[in-house]
Amino acid sequence: MNTPLQKVETLRWEHDHLEMIDQRILPAEFKMIRFDSAAEVAAGIRDMVVRGAPAIGVAAAYGIALEARRLQGVNEQTFTCGLETAFKTLAESRPTAVNLFWALDRMKTLWQSQQQVDTHALAQCLLAEAQAIFNEDIQINRAIGAQGAALLKQGDRVLTHCNAGALATAGHGTALGVIRSACEAGKNITVIADETRPFLQGARLTAWEMVQEKIPVTLITDNMAGFMMKSGEVDAVIVGADRVAANGDVANKIGTYMLAVLAKQHDIPFYVACPLSTFDFSMATGDVIPIEERSRHEVTGFRDCQWAAAGVKVRNPAFDVTPAELITAIITEQGVLDSPDMERLQHILTGKT
Ligand code: MRU
Secondary structure (H helix, E strand, O other): OOOOOOOOOOEEEEOOEEEEEOOOOOOOOOOEEEEOOHHHHHHHHHOOOOOOHHHHHHHHHHHHHHHHHHHOOOOHHHHHHHHHHHHHHHHOOOOOOHHHHHHHHHHHHHHHHOOOOOHHHHHHHHHHHHHHHHHHHHHHHHHHHHHHHOOOOOOOEEEEOOOOOHHHOOOOOOHHHHHHHHHHOOOOOEEEEEOOOOOOHHHHHHHHHHHHHOOOEEEEOHHHHHHHHHOOOOOEEEEOOOEEEOOOOEEEEOOHHHHHHHHHHOOOOEEEEOOHHHEEOOOOOHHHOOOOEOOOHHHHEEOOEEOOOOOOOOOOEOEEEEOHHHOOEEEEOOEEEEOOOHHHHHHHHOOOO
16 A cells, blocks of 8 residues: 555635635646635636636635635624625536535535524634535545545556546545545556646646656547547546536536547446535436536637637537446445446435445
8 A cells, every 4th residue: 555645735724714726827836825705715716716526615615614704793684694695606606516506505504503693603613614524525535536446457547537636626636536546555557638628627737736646647638539549548537527417417527528428439437436515416417407608718729828710709618418328437435336327326325325
């Protein structure tokens, strides 16, 4: 057994404020940004300072804690009104990852369960809940890692898309957590990181995480995945998820569906690694999952360098939906769900794996 990997602190609570790594400028620059209010955290989520479903959820929980702290000492009505606005602002930051809404619901449920009206005590108790969500996320990712590591064989070459690593969570990661746990268990895994156009989470973030930890990684552009699979250079695909519908359909970073189709064609196992907080039983199928459409400038170029013909029409859906039948298994903290469908999802959520 090797020593645990990964020391990246995506978010951290510092005495009276939140700090998050600015993921927009990685890997060129490593900078932590300070956040003091829910509005600042919502802007940070919208602008992709922090991204990745579980990390967005943890950030939103801290956003509520920050706002409660800012408001403590005001009268009850002002506190209630201010906190309601904070919930609304955070809920409007990004639409697809359900972990955001899951974390906000958990914070609201706790708030509403409190009999006390002392705003200092309320602020303290909301901060404790945000910290619990943070700590649980790391434990959950470790459990996902342990469940998933058993699926990987010594020497496997694993293709992953986007970044479902430490940077997308409170720590360890989901898809990259499985890879990390397999490496910690002594398996020599090599990673193939999809660049992940247009925001380049694979090239900038996944490659950075792997290089930091000396886990062998090869970067490819998204359109090389089919070639690599056909050439016999991929043993498994592992991705994260932003929302899993009741029938097992999975919304994840745009391009995931394409990979799942290719994996099926080449008889390569296609795994999704995610916490149970990513399951959304209110969505019967993936067709009703809201898909975020982002700025045209992400497609026409990158940052200040714009290369597409001026005036061209652009689409930029940030996520797609992979039908359940293309998924070999969903790896959760409670167990591995083979060939996911509605019945099997019900079982795992009720603890009957
Ligand atoms: O737009 P992003 O970077 O927030 O998209 C992230 C993804 O799609 C991840 O794969 C997903 O959130 C899972 S992260 C553990």
